Structure formats: C-alpha cells, structure tokens
C-alpha cells in the first residue's frame with residue numbers, strides 16, 4: 088500500500104510529464120481498442136446488410152470487378168454501361184424472380200454549386216430492391232417524382248412535397264418521400280425513376296447494372312453459370328462476392344491501422360521508459376536513502392516498476408474511456424475513409440477485447456518500465472548519498 | 475558490538491585511486507555514544523557507510539556482533555541494515571509525497587513488518603511530533619524534519635544509530651535540540667555514532683574519535 092502511494096505521489100511530483108506520458112498510452116490504447124471493436128462491428132453489420140438486401144446478384148459490364156463492390160451499395164459511378172438488351176436476356180433466363188436495371192450517376196447543379204449522387208431505379212420495384220427501407224411520404228409514380236435519402240434531405244431541409252430544380256437540364260423534381268435513416272450510404276442519394284435517369288444521363292438504352300433476385304437461392308451458382316455462358320460481355324457479381332471483397336478491403340484497412348496502432352503503442356512504451364528514466368535519475372539520492380534504511384535492490388526495482396505499471400494502467404483505462412465515449416467520432420471518421428461501411432452501429436464493444444487490449448498495453452508499459460527499474464536498482468547508495 | 479580492524483577504503487575514480495580510509499581500528503561498544511570529528515574529506519562518511527553495512531571495506535575486517543560484514547551475502551547485508559542499523563543524514567531525505575507517519579513507517583515496510591499505528595505514534599511522541607503525524611515534510615521546519623528522520627531510523631529498533639552530520643543543516647537552537655534527542659536516546663540504551671563539525675557538541679559524547687586523511691588521529 089505504501090509502495091503504491093509512493094508510486095502515486097512520485098508520479099504526482101511531475102504532473103505534466105506523467106499526464107503526457109499517460110496520454111500517450113491512453114491514445115494508443117484508444118486507437119487499438121477502437122480498431123478491434125470496429126472490426127467486430129463491421130463484420131456484424133456486413134452480415135446484417137447481406138440479409139437485408141433484396142438482391143442475389145448483380146449483372147455488370149465485364150471488366151470492372153473492383154468498382155462493383157462499391158457500386159452495389161455505395162453507388163460509385165462506373166463509366167461503362169450495359170445494353171438494355173442484356174436486361175431482356177436476363178429476364179428471359181430460367182428461375183429468375185425479377186431483374187431490374189439501375190443507373191447510377193452524378194448530376195451537377197452548377198448554380199447551387201453542388202453535385203448530387205443520383206440513383207435511377209424502377210420505383211414500382213422498390214419494395215423488392217430495398218426491402219428494409221421505410222419511406223416517409225409516398226413512392227414516386229410520375230417521371231419527375233423522386234425519393235431522397237435522409238442525409239441529403241435533412242442537410243438541405245427538404246420535406247416530402249418539396250421540389251428541387253436543375254436549371255442546367257431544365258428539370259424540376261418533386262420529392263414525394265424521404266427514406267428514413269438507414270445508417271448506410273443509401274442516406275446520401277437521390278432516387279429517381281429509371282426512365283428519368285436514362286433521359287437525364289442520355290443513356291436511352293443503358294444501365295449501370297442489373298439487380299437480380301432468383302426464385303431459389305440454392306440454385307444461384309447454376310443460374311449465374313448459365314447466364315454468363317448465354318450473355319456475352321457481362322460479369323456477374325453475387326452479393327456474397329461483394330460482401331467478401333468488402334470484407335477483404337476492410338481486413339487490409341484493419342491490418343494497416345493495426346500496425347499503426349502497434350507503432351503508437353511502441354512509441355508510448357518508449358515514452359514510459361523515458362519518463363521513468365528521468366524520474367529515476369532525479370530521485371537518485373532518495374533511492375540511495377531507501378537502500379540505507381533497508382530497501383533491497385529488488386525492493387527498488389519493484390517500486391519503480393509499480394510506478395510504470397500505475398502509469399500504463401491509468402493510461403490504458405483512460406484509453407478505454409476515450410474509445411467508449413469517442414466511438415461516435417471514430418465511426419464518423421471511418422465512414423469517411425472506408426469505401427463501404429454497412430449501416431447500423433459500427434463500433435461494437437466487447438469486454439474480452441477491452442481486457443485483452445488493456446492487458447497487452449499494460450504488458451508493453453511494464454516492459455518499458457523494466458529497464459528504468461533495473462537502472463534504479465543498480466544505483467550505488469554510497470554514491471547517491473555522499474554526505 | 476561493532477569492531478573494525480585494519481579497515482581501508484579505496485575508491486576508484488577512473489584510473490585514479492582515492493584512499494578514503496587508511497587502516498582504521500575502532501571498537502564501538504553497546505550503549506556507547508561516540509562522536510566522530512575531522513576535516514572535510516577525512517573519511518568520516520566513508521567510515522559511517524562501512525559501519526552501516528552500506529559499503530564494504532577494500533581491506534580489513536568489520537565485525538557486527540558475531541557476523542563478519544565482508545563475508546555476508548547481499549541479502550545478509552540488507553537484513554543487517556534492516557534489523558540492526560538506523561541511519562540519519564544531514565539532508566534528512568524524507569520523501570516529500572508521504573506523510574510524516576508514512577515516512578517513519580517506511581523501514582518497517584521494507585522489512586516486511588506490519589508496524590502498529592501505536593508504535594509509530596509513540597516514536598513520533600518521543601521526538602515531540604505527535605501532532606505532526608499527518609503533515610507532509612514540506613510543512614515542517616528543518617529541525618522537525620530531522621526529528622522525523624530520527625524517528626524513522628528507530629522504527630525497526632536498531633542496535634545502533636548512525637547519524638552523519640545530523641545538525642549540519644540546522645541552526646544552533648535546532649542543533650541543540652537534535653543533539654539533546656540523540657543524547658536522550660543514548661540514555662535509553664541506544665548505541666549512537668554521530669559525525670559532526672561542531673566541536674562543542676562532539677565533546678559532550680562519551681568519546682570523540684578524530685579522523686584525518688583516513689586515519690584516526692585521536693580517540
């Protein structure tokens with residue numbers, strides 16, 4: 088107890104130094120924890136998304152497999168188009184429940200200085216394409232009626248019934264409904280009828296992709312194999328493949344960020360070492376005195392090590408606190424940098440992960456305390472207290 | 475109780491050798507009050523370190539009771555310091571972040587001995603600081619800090635109290651008080667060895683040992 092109090096008061100002697108060292112630990116702990124928790128949440132979210140989508144596979148022009156992953160749910164603009172004759176062939180194939188074309192593009196509005204992300208889809212099939220959507224308002228019927236993602240809508244203060252105009256293409260759309268927050272990229276789009284999209288983007292016979300749902304998912308491989316044989320120039324991407332490529336992307340992002348977290352942890356470990364070495368150096372006389380009044384070398388070793396441990400423990404607990412309270416911020420950041428993030432809560436905390444991270448960081452911290460502790464235990468008492 | 479025979483201490487400072495003690499024969503008997511005087515650099519502190527088992531002589535023998543210090547293991551030396559020796563220093567060396575109470579308790583903690591509250595309080599009462607128990611060292615005067623240091627030196631009931639210039643940082647009045655305290659400890663049966671520059675105080679001990687250039691010139 089006295090040793091612990093000793094460690095505590097010694098740290099308190101140099102508040103700034105201790106706090107800075109501790110913050111170093113805290114930040115790296117928070118980063119590590121967030122990455123690990125995020126990863127867990129990411130996979131959960133991905134599975135959820137997979138179950139929620141109404142499509143089994145997408146047909147896209149051949150030669151753009153990488154964009155596909157982002158296209159499906161993120162909606163990046165692909166410069167290649169499918170001819171609509173493909174749609175007819177797909178529809179005519181066996182065991183197809185439905186096939187629906189999608190046209191994704193950007194619509195500039197120079198007057199308002201913005202570019203909208205526009206997703207053309209068959210409005211009458213919305214319940215099949217997006218079964219999880221809840222719509223505030225009604226589904227568009229006319230060719231100049233559109234739906235809006237909740238994010239774009241709230242950003243511009245648009246309510247069901249508002250109109251948006253694009254003077255550059257001489258069009259004015261009525262927003263008939265707002266898609267309630269999904270937590271995914273769906274929130275950032277404007278959804279317009281497919282035919283309108285064809286007209287606006289001047290692709291009267293083109294589609295970015297065709298979303299397909301089959302009657303029996305068990306026959307998926309058979310169906311896709313048959314289709315790719317029958318229709319040239321297309322590529323079929325199943326939702327599973329999409330999810331896998333997203334998961335792979337996430338895994339490499341995770342590997343990168345984990346290695347950065349490890350570097351941060353190592354650096355803060357050196358911070359602990361430096362801080363403790365300074366503390367030992369300043370307390371040479373005190374350590375000599377303690378030896379004179381009965382402390383053994385192992386006693387001194389333990390005192391210094393306890394101090395390093397206290398520093399890292401408080402640091403990693405602060406880190407835990409930071410990552411829990413800051414998870415919203417982290418999530419917002421990740422959504423910005425990652426090409427695709429499933430909806431819902433991304434950061435999923437887990438006591439096991441927290442414990443493991445704290446244990447790991449404490450281990451590094453204590454490791455960094457070993458050398459200063461050893462140094463301290465080698466201090467010669469007679470040198471230290473030459474009276 | 476402590477017997478030094480032919481003790482020499484040579485410090486190595488790079489290639490240079492410093493002969494701090496050049497053959498010391500000294501016997502300190504139980505319940506004796508010995509003062510050690512001599513000019514600066516005479517070897518007084520070196521001698522105290524050897525008496526306190528904090529350092530070993532380069533040559534010669536140190537007998538502490540039945541044990542020979544130069545034959546002890548590191549563990550035995552630590553054990554001897556814990557049980558038999560109480561150190562008091564010129565600079566007090568109290569730990570600023572710990573209360574008076576905890577500072578006094580520290581040697582008991584190192585000895586893995588659960589010191590009773592009453593035990594420490596009665597020590598503080600003995601040095602006249604019973605109402606300073608929960609103060610921090612920074613709130614005390616120099617004389618009071620030295621009294622805390624003396625209480626600390628006594629917590630493990632050592633056989634010998636070694637005080638290296640305990641009044642060196644104190645004014646006359648406080649020096650007198652500290653000396654009085656050491657004297658009263660001696661009267662209670664403690665063996666006390668005190669290094670001092672103060673001839674007047676030194677003279678009031680049972681015996682004055684004068685060191686010069688590492689040798690005892692008068693005893």
Ligand SMILES: Nc1ncnc2c1ncn2[C@@H]1O[C@H](COP(=O)(O)OP(=O)(O)O)[C@@H](O)[C@H]1O
Nearest residue numbers: 470485487492494513514515516517518519520
């Ligand atoms: N650890 C040491 N290393 C080298 N020289 C030392 C050391 N300790 C003391 N000395 C030298 O030994 C001599 C005696 O010192 P010391 O015992 O401290 O004398 P005093 O306490 O009488 O002033 C001095 O010349 C001093 O410089």
Ligand SMILES: [Mg+2]
Nearest residue numbers: 473474518519
């Ligand atoms: Mg000296």
